[in-house]
Amino acid sequence: MTLFAASRAGWRQPSVLPGFGLTFGFSLTWLTLIVLIPLATIFLKTAGMGWSAFWAVGFSDRALAAYRLSFGTAAAAGVVNALFGLLVAWVLVRYQFPGKKLVSALVDLPFALPTAVAGIALTALYAPNGWIGQYLEPLGVKVAFTPIGIVIALVFIGLPFVVRSVEPVLADLGKDVEEAAATLGASRAQTFVRIILPAIGPALLTGFALAFARGVGEYGSVIFISGNMPGKTEIAPLLIVTQLEQYAYDGATAIATVMMVASFAILLGINLIQAWSRRRAMA
Amino acid sequence: MINRRILLSAAAFGLLATLGACSGGDKTSDDSKTIELTNVSYDPTRELYKAINDAFAQKWKAENGQTVTFQMSHGGSGKQSRAIIDGLEADVATLALAYDIDAIADKGKLLPANWQASLPDNSAPYTSTIVFLVRKGNPKHITDWGDLAKPGVSVITPNPKTSGGARWNFLAAWAYGRKAGGSDAAAEQFVSKLYGNVPVLDSGARGSTTTFVERGIGDVLLAWENEAFLAEQELGKGKFEIVVPSISVLAEPSVAVVSENAKKHGTEKVADAYLRFLYTPEAQTVIARNFYRPRDPQVAAQFKDQFPTINLVTIDKDFGGWKKAQATYFDDGGVFDRIYTKK
Amino acid sequence: MSRAAAVTESRLARALLIGGAMAFLGFFLLLPLLAVFSEGLKQGWSAFAAAIVEHDALAAIRLTLIIAVISVPLNVVFGIAASWAIAKFNFKGKSLLITLIDLPFSVSPVVSGLIFVLLFGAHGLLGPWLQAHDLKIIFAVPGIVLATVFITFPFVARELIPLMMEQGKDDEEAAVSLGANGWQTFWHVTLPNIRWGLLYGVLLCNARAMGEFGAVSVVSGHIRGMTNTMPLHVEILYNEYDFVGAFAVASLLAVLALVTLVAKSVLEWRFDYHHGGAGH
Numbered sequence: 001m002t003l004f005a006a007s008r009a010g011w012r013q014p015s016v017l018p019g020f021g022l023t024f025g026f027s028l029t030w031l032t033l034i035v036l037i038p039l040a041t042i043f044l045k046t047a048g049m050g051w052s053a054f055w056a057v058g059f060s061d062r063a064l065a066a067y068r069l070s071f072g073t074a075a076a077a078g079v080v081n082a083l084f085g086l087l088v089a090w091v092l093v094r095y096q097f098p099g100k101k102l103v104s105a106l107v108d109l110p111f112a113l114p115t116a117v118a119g120i121a122l123t124a125l126y127a128p129n130g131w132i133g134q135y136l137e138p139l140g141v142k143v144a145f146t147p148i149g150i151v152i153a154l155v156f157i158g159l160p161f162v163v164r165s166v167e168p169v170l171a172d173l174g175k176d177v178e179e180a181a182a183t184l185g186a187s188r189a190q191t192f193v194r195i196i197l198p199a200i201g202p203a204l205l206t207g208f209a210l211a212f213a214r215g216v217g218e219y220g221s222v223i224f225i226s227g228n229m230p231g232k233t234e235i236a237p238l239l240i241v242t243q244l245e246q247y248a249y250d251g252a253t254a255i256a257t258v259m260m261v262a263s264f265a266i267l268l269g270i271n272l273i274q275a276w277s278r279r280r281a282m283a
Numbered sequence: 284m285i286n287r288r289i290l291l292s293a294a295a296f297g298l299l300a301t302l303g304a305c306s307g308g309d310k311t312s313d314d315s316k317t318i319e320l321t322n323v324s325y326d327p328t329r330e331l332y333k334a335i336n337d338a339f340a341q342k343w344k345a346e347n348g349q350t351v352t353f354q355m356s357h358g359g360s361g362k363q364s365r366a367i368i369d370g371l372e373a374d375v376a377t378l379a380l381a382y383d384i385d386a387i388a389d390k391g392k393l394l395p396a397n398w399q400a401s402l403p404d405n406s407a408p409y410t411s412t413i414v415f416l417v418r419k420g421n422p423k424h425i426t427d428w429g430d431l432a433k434p435g436v437s438v439i440t441p442n443p444k445t446s447g448g449a450r451w452n453f454l455a456a457w458a459y460g461r462k463a464g465g466s467d468a469a470a471e472q473f474v475s476k477l478y479g480n481v482p483v484l485d486s487g488a489r490g491s492t493t494t495f496v497e498r499g500i501g502d503v504l505l506a507w508e509n510e511a512f513l514a515e516q517e518l519g520k521g522k523f524e525i526v527v528p529s530i531s532v533l534a535e536p537s538v539a540v541v542s543e544n545a546k547k548h549g550t551e552k553v554a555d556a557y558l559r560f561l562y563t564p565e566a567q568t569v570i571a572r573n574f575y576r577p578r579d580p581q582v583a584a585q586f587k588d589q590f591p592t593i594n595l596v597t598i599d600k601d602f603g604g605w606k607k608a609q610a611t612y613f614d615d616g617g618v619f620d621r622i623y624t625k626k
Numbered sequence: 627m628s629r630a631a632a633v634t635e636s637r638l639a640r641a642l643l644i645g646g647a648m649a650f651l652g653f654f655l656l657l658p659l660l661a662v663f664s665e666g667l668k669q670g671w672s673a674f675a676a677a678i679v680e681h682d683a684l685a686a687i688r689l690t691l692i693i694a695v696i697s698v699p700l701n702v703v704f705g706i707a708a709s710w711a712i713a714k715f716n717f718k719g720k721s722l723l724i725t726l727i728d729l730p731f732s733v734s735p736v737v738s739g740l741i742f743v744l745l746f747g748a749h750g751l752l753g754p755w756l757q758a759h760d761l762k763i764i765f766a767v768p769g770i771v772l773a774t775v776f777i778t779f780p781f782v783a784r785e786l787i788p789l790m791m792e793q794g795k796d797d798e799e800a801a802v803s804l805g806a807n808g809w810q811t812f813w814h815v816t817l818p819n820i821r822w823g824l825l826y827g828v829l830l831c832n833a834r835a836m837g838e839f840g841a842v843s844v845v846s847g848h849i850r851g852m853t854n855t856m857p858l859h860v861e862i863l864y865n866e867y868d869f870v871g872a873f874a875v876a877s878l879l880a881v882l883a884l885v886t887l888v889a890k891s892v893l894e895w896r897f898d899y900h901h902g903g904a905g906h
Contacts (some may be wrong), residue, residue: 012717017798018808020715026707027723034775035729041744042737057615061624084650087307091647095640101895105887106655108904112833112883113662114857115735115840117876120864121658122664127498132658144498145483156654161731164830168789168823183749188635203788210731210784217734228442228484230623237734242444244736246359246614247368247386249744263732264725268859271721271728272892278791284687325863356848358863368756369747371765371847393746489865497869517868566896 046257049250058254065142071238073147074215077154082208085162093170107163110156115220122153122225158195158211165207169200202274209270213263300353303304304576317350318553323373325360331573360447372544375556381537382605393543407535408561409575413455415526416504416511425500427529433478439501441491443613448488452505455532458596475622509574533595632716651875665872677871684853694835701831705782740842765847775842778831778845786829787802793819824848833883
């Protein structure tokens, strides 16, 4: 253990706490076995198909339209979730009101409900004859079978990510700093922007990133409400399924590779911004 | 500490391996009194095979003194075919189209390439076709394919890229377009117009039925005949009517023994008998009651009022077989993609 | 605004915020849930109950519980180890490691099933070896467990990392300097601090493990009564036009999750009440 820590002193700051070797080693092993090795098969399969074939499938006009739709709707849903997720987390942490425990439990529902069920339920609500759709239809607002429907499905899928990322940090944030700010004459809005937001910022960003990443790949709930029109409401995961239907495993992995690399880059970017802002906050 | 880490991972994988061994061993039962048959089928056949399985189990018990138990798996036809190729150990495959079983022979090498010759009628014990389901009273006066391409008519059909059933719909429409216009170019024009009237492309046939029946979207649903009957008689009794077009396509859902798996499980004999049982008058009656067109002439005569005569084209004769049809129309860059990229 | 009231909001602002949050949740969560229940109860309670006690449904419920019981503890161990390494130490490449942990979130469920097919399928990398040894991973319980562990992989870690980072390592360092060893420090200092976060993580991981559809659907083989989990059973029922049955089983999943989460909230409240918010 000491030997291990010493040899790695270059990339790790020394610490009095024990257990780095064990926890880091175990995490890395488990990560490699469960996530990295299986995911590597995607790249392996894609590598076998050759560059031009990969380009033809992974970057066809149709695929590009699908990426635009998937990443665009996921980003829109992520923004909606960041705003309202913060609001929900705030209300749940800071206020007392009847039924709060039930509401709090409700937030996690999208994790538990099979995605296909969510898709069916949402389609039933927003279809032109649905509970909500029937009031929107006369106004000329179409939700089901349009990109708006996709965004709604992704908002549903991603909401818990934001609430659950922000909530523990918000709860852990002592009121003493806020009190101090108030004593020093800061208005409530100032306190929120200057004190609270920076503290929960990283968690909020994490929530957004997770909701976004989850939305990009979502399939089960979206196919029911999207309408699947080629070039218009055809999401990228649907293209993967289309490739599989043709028994074109390498085509499917080509699209999967493009999506994964893009999601990975976005997630990594967000995590780097976070690490940077945390360092800045500490300095 | 490192030992503990190894121990933990070893424990986790030991657990998985044990589970693997447990589920690996349960088929090789030495007890000849019972035998297990895994039938991997497509979505709409649950009721059908439930009845067939009971009848066959009784017959087999009476004749051989052996109890057959069935493991049923249902799902989209293409997905089921992939599962068998990838290692789902089906003894028999009963899928929506011959193309999907061809793929098992071709890519999985689990049964001979000429499997279609091993059972009567191209190994398709029943047939079906594509018909129209319209709303009660047929408010848009839809009588034939031509009406579907008219402006203002909304047509519901699933996405042929993901749904086997949708491919039959597409080819049936194509057959009409080719007959009416006299050429493949005219057919493409007609089919383009028709798909211009499609507001939603569900990923599966059952999704389309739900869109039409439950969501109330569309004026006409292109559906398998058995699905149309089901929707008309059970899902929304009195809310729908079936319209029979002038021309349609002969759908031949195929069955086959997955011989490599059956050999491994020692179920060749019972699997073959099971599939042959489908051709007996008893099973054919069950088939007809489930709204599929029986092959047996006597049973067919008995149910002739249920199934109107339609001019039917076949995939083999009119489209050069499934392999060719799939490549021409549905693979990437095929006709279906062209229709949507043109717009 | 008066000084005394400055650590909270005015009544009106509070009411508006609560109202806004509730309206949002009502539209996006409650209504879909109600839709599921109302479909499930369309033909009354007896049809609802019949769908759940049906033989294949019970088998699906059993399998789903088994899957959760295996995959949740695995992710708990991983989550605690990973968050300890990440939150309590500074090392290069930390952001990369966190991103790798997040990766399963960003992989489409369709793909997360596919990777195990490519690995363990008959034509996969390890397929021939597995077949030679008559080991079944895919289209059997181990495959479903693997896919579930993959899908729920980040949940516990993701819950703990921000929390432990926020809490810093002062408490632990104090404990170590007072002579506690690693396990004692973790057990007596860290665990009490993170217990609610951990519980959240476990419940979320559990809920997602039970509700996962896409990935499991690819590796299950859909054999009724054997490899069908509850979400897959829902899909099959739906595809058989048994809408009541499908939504009844779906409601049960939702209820299971809601009950555990409400229980957690109550437990949390009672515990904190009796111990005066112990921990920090």
